[in-house]
Amino acid sequence: MSYRVCLVCMGNICRSPMAEIVLRQTLDDHGLAERVSVDSAGTGGWHAGGPMDDRAARMLARHGYDGSSHRARQFARDWFGERDLVLAMDEENLRALRHMAPPGADVRLFRSFDPEAPEGAEVPDPYYGGVQGFEQVLVQVRAAAEGLAKKLSDELR
Template structure:
């Protein structure tokens, strides 16, 4: 049985799918790919079924990641019974997820696993900005993914 993680942003077309793809690769690199299942979703359903934002996909591709298969989904409250850890990209989504969460659900900010990030740090939404915002998101996601992989290596082994 694998440990299940769901990464969540607003629409599931920028931050959370970038984090999903990077975290999967990072977990594989740490020998945890067979122990952890990673997926992503959005708190809103506006983009359901659609692909990743082109800028997000291009940013990933430039660093050797492939986001071409991603399709946006909306987080559902009944997923809490199937997911061990829910990670929000920002405080707004964290609040929305906690409103849906049953007692005892593990819901946190994704950047809480980045040892170099200040407490309460968020992954900012690059959607309305320029391409460099996506590159910054990727840097944040990579740092948090390494921290999470190191945390899970201790927890799951």
């Protein structure tokens, strides 16, 4: 693997694992699966070791993705040295990541890769809402994943 991406949300049970699974598939569709590795984590550790939220897993399965093997993890400061790009789902997690990032770390919002998203667009946390929130997350992460895959395709070929 030549390029490493980590997707980060609060607890690593909804948004970031959905984004990880979608991005992996999108990269595979673009012929980049052998060149780019993807993982995910949360800025908080309270769900560490646990599975993805059932609603997130069901939403992914409904659209042909498999999230069954996901286990939540907490992002650690020393991971910056092992990742080329760290992508936050929202401003709160972006601030937390930038606070711990060493100089020169590439830390951005994931939706910054969606050409249709306004500047500063976030992937909202669906945890306290209904199924519509998870559907919205899936739409948003698909668009951002496609944009990132196109960018990496241009850069890594």
